[in-house]
Amino acid sequence: MEILKFITAGSVDDGKSTLIGRLLYDTESILADQLEALHRSNRKNDDGTIDLAILTDGLKAEREQGITIDVAYKYFQTDKRKFIIADAPGHIQYTRNMVTGASNSDLAIILIDARKGVVEQTVRHSFLVSLLEIPQVVVAINKMDMMDYSEDTFNSIVKDYEALAAKVTLKQVTYIPVSALKGDNIVYPSSNTPWYNGQSLLDHLETVQIVADNSSTHAYFPVQWVVRPQTDELHDYRGYAGRVLSGSLKVNDQVTVLPSGFTSTIEQIDLLEQQYDEIQAGRSATILLKDDIDISRGDILVSSAHHPQVSQLIEADLCWMDTKPLDTSLTYLIQHNSKVTRCKIQEVLYKVNINTLEKEYSEEFKLNDIGRIAVKTAEPLVFDFYQNNKATGGAIIIDSRTNVTVGALMLRANAE
């Protein structure tokens, strides 16, 4: 069984909470005590049925305001898959939350209210899905019950969205007519949409191919920690602890240590008492090399056949996440996997108006702004372009005065 991580995006009141609630409810993922609380609540739908949206409400303050303001994670499981939902708010002021939720998602569900069709928010959400390179998109056209389950309505929204998908370059898009409130085509196929021959949302989620972040074949292993028991019997043991972010590594593979450039051969791959001949992308392990070379946290082991980018001047897409705007005169920290070094945002190349997708030229980078920048780092980063490898092409900016994460970077080009 695999894990599918997905994000849901929609404007306020499109029915996102109801949709997630419906998925959980119809897959019987809600436990008795939670169900009891649900029935006890005075919040009911107009027809007196229980309001499934309550299931995804989070913190107290938010309950009071009646809106979701952070990324909340939900879990459920069927016989076929384990699912992790990143529930992020859709409003423009929460763009950073959506970017955060999207960074780890294999699939995005974009909600459209069938009465309204493609709106400004849909454009923005689709742009973010594309920016973060989420490989699979489902457009859930919701509230079909309010449009008499009209095929024409559905088709015309599909047509509009196809134009948008082409504009923001989304590749895999699936369209499903649903009613989150009534449950049509969410878990069970609906008899109200006889003209629709596709899968229900759940069927799709259970069977869609998961394009792993690390599908790139190049082996890439950041060293997080050096294991040195220094006991009598393991006097010379030196293991490099880390996680294979992409590709796979085998005993006897030739590896290069970057950025230093030394090469060696893998002697052994350990995990507790077990030894492996090969480790695949995603797995954590401890690697021993044949040669004694100086390797520490932040160094990267790559397959010697692979030549990732090694650079100190990089063009990247930036999403600014802090209330204090970007200061190009300031030295920030950049963290790329386990490597932290100082950096400066040297230049703002352009910004993107995320509602119209027009490029704009302005130096000012405020909360939720997105655009292309050039960053100079104190030490070289070893990376692949984000569009080729999500697992090795993302980085964050940290304000060293507050220690807060203030920006997300998708590394796009080597400017050296």
Add this chain to the structure above:
Amino acid sequence: MSKYNLDYLNELEAEAIYILREVAGQFEKPALLFSGGKDSITLVRLAEKAFRPGKFPFPLVHIDTGHNFPETIEYRDAMINRIGEKLIVGHVQDDIDAGNVIEQKGKNASRNALQTVTLLNTIAKHQFDACIGGARRDEEKARAKERIFSVRDEFGQWDPKRQRPELWSIFNGKIHKGENVRVFPISNWTELDVWNYIRRENIPLPSIYFAHQRDCITRNGQLMAATEFLNMDEEDVIERRNVRFRTVGDMTCTAAIESYATEIDDIINEISESKISERGARMDDKVSEAAMEDRKKGGYF
């Protein structure tokens, strides 16, 4: 019950090991909070995977309320013996004796809330900058938004509005002096995932997790172990019941469930069909829906 193929456990395991190693690499004085429960027992196994054949780069810390099930303490001591790592125990009794906290009175008295003070004192005394815990996001609504690296201020407080965005698998552990980070490597695991992992790895557990006979009383609709620590009166009727526990908190506030599940497979079956969530079995969460959130803000685990 349908059979689950277990590949996804490798993915969860790899993520948790990755997080533990980030803690080792980023902090000077981390600690692993060990409650004796299945989640922290799972963390210990994951730490073995992350750091063996080396030593753990952190001690285990147990906040002992003095009202633990004796089975838990027995298990803890045997485990420490086996893994050969350092254990630090913070005693709630010490804080009561020192007058730092006042013991609750009355029928529903519990030391659960007092733990927070002992935890914060222990963190301060040893100057821990990161505390690894076994909390999971599926446990409770307020946890659903918890970060994997969750920054706490000097008072141990958690501010939901000040949480850092967490992208990809990049964890920002930078903090100011006095602050510390709570780290949750098994955030993305569900209760069932933990049990499936324990089964796969053959990890022993304290005996109270399995069905056994015990003297119980029924209070607020829940089965409680009849022990010397529970304030009982003539209204309380002691009955011998077949029970097990789903969490290993204090004897005074951890409810038992009626069960005949003596093997791990039985338990997994029971949970798969379960009609009540784990936290539903904790009396103190019943008080209000927002109870958990308030305790988190106050520095609770």
